[in-house]
Amino acid sequence: MSIISHHARAAADEIKTVFDFFSSYRADAADGQGVADLTFGNPHEMPLPGLVAALKTHSEPQRTDWFAYKTSEEDARGVLARALSQELGLGFVPEDVAMTTGAFGAIALAFAMLLDPGDECIIPVPGWFCYGTVLRNGNAVPVKVPLAEDTFDLDLAAIERAITPRTRIVVVNTPHNPTGIIYSRERLAELAALLTAKSAEIGRPIFILSDEPYRRIRFDGAGFTSPAELYPWTLIDYSYGKVLLAPGLRIGYLAIGPLMPEEAKAELRALATSTQVAQGWTFPDAPLQYAVADLEALSIDIPALQAKRDRMHGALEQWGYRMTRPAGTFYLWGRAPGGDAVAFTRRLAERGVYVMPGTLFERPADFRISLTGSAEMIEASLPAFEAAKGNARA
Ligand code: PLP
Incomplete structure (x- = not known):
């Protein structure tokens, strides 16, 4: 007999693949000399100055309540x-x-x-x-x-x-x-x-x-x-x-x-x-x-993000990757060379570059790159994509 709510258990089962990935990739990333973590949509540069200023201003109490x-x-x-x-x-x-x-x-x-x-x-x-x-x-x-x-x-x-x-x-x-x-x-x-x-x-x-x-x-x-x-x-x-x-x-x-x-x-x-x-x-x-x-009134630098999209998308397409060209968001989605996203993301991880296998999206042949890495990280990751591509058109 389970001591916990059956739907809390069902919710945990539903997200298990993501949690498993999260812990395995962190272990991997800690292990090696990470070049670029392009997995989650997390920041890799200092926050917007306007955001920091707004937080400071509005954290300063102006009334007792x-x-x-x-x-x-x-x-x-x-x-x-x-x-x-x-x-x-x-x-x-x-x-x-x-x-x-x-x-x-x-x-x-x-x-x-x-x-x-x-x-x-x-x-x-x-x-x-x-x-x-x-x-x-x-x-x-x-x-x-x-x-x-x-x-x-x-x-x-x-x-x-x-x-x-x-x-x-x-x-x-x-x-x-x-x-x-x-x-x-x-x-x-x-x-x-x-x-x-x-x-x-x-x-x-x-x-x-x-x-x-x-x-x-x-x-x-x-x-x-x-x-x-x-x-x-x-x-x-x-x-x-x-x-x-x-x-x-x-x-x-x-x-x-x-x-x-x-x-x-x-x-x-x-x-x-x-x-x-x-x-x-x-x-x-x-x-x-x-x-x-x-x-x-604030936003990340969208033209700079677009430049990262163009750089990454252009390089991958040139090497034969089949990528979707995003019209928005900060992700890049494509077909894993060889059709096995887990094997492909491992090949990248061995070179210190981390992306998300499509298994997390119930698409085991695809993968996702987060473009929230800095321009330097994107640039530094490119040789790993070239090396890991195998026969990308396969
Ligand atoms: N919806 C989509 C499509 C998302 O990608 C995310 C975050 O990744 C969310 C909702 C949740 O956004 P937040 O964590 O900012 O609440």
Whole structure:
């Protein structure tokens, strides 16, 4: 007999591959003379000076209640309602925005508000490897639906086949981790039409959870459409962890799509704060909430990131690697030479370069590079990619 909750166990099982990888690669990295750690989207250079200044400013108490209990701060919600309205061309009001501990917190909040035990949530494969574990922890069911082979676009026929009367949410992640794809307005409009028809068929709305933490990390002037512009039953989650490259500072939000019927909005607004209390007070720390207006004005250097993408993508393609050219995010996704990602990533690790095998994304023939390494790290890693490629076209 197990002494622990069966869904906590199921959540742990869901993320086991990632944890196993994490410990093995750390052991490896500690062992050798690491050249470049290009695994997780972590910073490898000093933080943005503007970010440090904002943290210092807003950590300095100005009133006795500076560090009092905080839920979603009204000022932060106001700043975000204005910023989101401008960015997406929709009318958000402050009550539509719940302040959360990053996108993680926002995703967990959305799942907790919308899902009963046994309800189903469609998630993309490949895709971020934590949706499943958060779902399992809430006793809900992840339904993994592959993206279109090669293009990694949304496969609407596959989504349609996966929908059942228990489907409550479809997660759309754009720009997409790990492929860097940004979904077109046309494809998202088709998804909206499909979900409208299916919602009518099953007799209750299917939500889109639009997971947008990379929304502002786009290359070559690429545009962006949020599903919230096209589909009323949309919630948006966001994190500052990506655009500021500071994922250890836990702040983001969940926003209710303005096109949602008023009655549903009112229900969700009323539920958000109590759900976050029930989850263990998952509001961002007070200084981070005070800093939101400053954070909104900051970004990592996107042209420099684009230059790293071009350098790495160009070199790998030249050596015969089959890579997806990302339109956004800070990842580069491709086919492991020889089709065995674990063997390939080992060959790289032997040369001190660490990347993620596609096994973590349920794509054992693929791999992901994080471009958050410095330009020097990217440059220093290239000989290892050339040496490890074998016959890359195989
Ligand atoms: N969604 C996606 C697609 C991600 O890649 C990540 C982080 O890697 C998250 C959500 C969670 O973001 P955060 O850790 O900033 O909350």
